[in-house]
Amino acid sequence: MPVDAVNALASPRTLVTDDTADNSRLDKEAFMKLLVAELRHQDPLDPMEAREMVTQLSELTSVEKLSTIEQRLAALEIGTAGMANTEAAGLLGRTVTAETRRMPLGELGPASGSFSLASPASEVSATIRDASGRVVRTLELGRLPAGLGTFEWDGGDDRGTRAAAGIYTVELAATDEAGSPIAISTEVTGLVSNISYEGGVPTLIVGDSRIMLGDIVSISQ
Numbered sequence: 029m030p031v032d033a034v035n036a037l038a039s040p041r042t043l044v045t046d047d048t049a050d051n052s053r054l055d056k057e058a059f060m061k062l063l064v065a066e067l068r069h070q071d072p073l074d075p076m077e078a079r080e081m082v083t084q085l086s087e088l089t090s091v092e093k094l095s096t097i098e099q100r101l102a103a104l105e106i107g108t109a110g111m112a113n114t115e116a117a118g119l120l121g122r123t124v125t126a127e128t129r130r131m132p133l134g135e136l137g138p139a140s141g142s143f144s145l146a147s148p149a150s151e152v153s154a155t156i157r158d159a160s161g162r163v164v165r166t167l168e169l170g171r172l173p174a175g176l177g178t179f180e181w182d183g184g185d186d187r188g189t190r191a192a193a194g195i196y197t198v199e200l201a202a203t204d205e206a207g208s209p210i211a212i213s214t215e216v217t218g219l220v221s222n223i224s225y226e227g228g229v230p231t232l233i234v235g236d237s238r239i240m241l242g243d244i245v246s247i248s249q
Contacts, residue, residue: 116223116230116241124232125217125246126239131156131181131196139181141198142237146211147174149202154179157197164191172202176216178236215245 133139141154152169164185169177185191202210218234225231232239 116232119220119232119244119247120223121220123217123219123248124234124239124244125215125248126232126234126237126243127215127245128237128239128243129197129199129214130240130243131198132240133181133183133191133193133196135193138183139196140178140238141181142176142178142214142216142234142239143200144176144213144216145172145174145202146213147204148172149174149210149212150205152177152200152202152212154181155199155201156181157199158191159194159196164196176218176235176237 128142131139131141145152148171150171152172154167154169155163156165156167158164165181166186167179167181169179183191198214200212200214202212204210216234216237216239218237220232220234222233223230224233224238230241232241232244
């Protein structure tokens with residue numbers, strides 16, 4: 029085989045081949061094999077210069093560093109998920125208070141919200157805003173009794189278009205028969221009766237409410 033052809037095959041610039049397309053990157057062992065092959069089959073009349081050798085070894089160091097970072101990030105992700113699952117499991121049967129203004133909306137399906145109403149209301153409304161503060165949807169919830177309550181948002185905006193997946197916030201307002209404001213809070217207190225791992229994220233079930241771990245403000249026995 030001509031020397032130029034061997035060098036072309038061994039060159040580290042051809043790191044991605046048909047056999048390694050799935051990985052798109054070479055690991056340290058494969059990189060070293062290519063470098064050794066290039067040295068073994070180089071043209072004796074035109075040997076690799078020291079500067080080129082240093083450049084290729086520098087590329088090897090970069091490959092090693094990227095591989096190490098990727099492994100550590102994967103381990104950190106697994107460890108964080110495990111900690112969250114363990115923390116959620118420890119809250120079963122305990123009373124938590126959570127701020128539920130945040131409403132996570134997925135690519136499909138509705139989002140739900142929770143609230144606590146100080147006294148019966150003749151009119152209750154929920155205003156849903158996106159991350160920029162823009163009003164996406166206003167829901168009229170009608171007449172509701174005092175106590176804990178929930179509502180569901182179908183994910184559509186006021187024009188009927190599906191909103192983008194993300195975290196939204198809700199503002200609630202309530203009035204009595206005379207039109208006077210009634211205290212209504214998105215802070216909910218209750219017993220954790222179950223845990224949902226739908227979507228890979230632990231969510232606490234408190235009554236009819238679904239609460240994310242990051243929304244908890246206090247925990248009691």
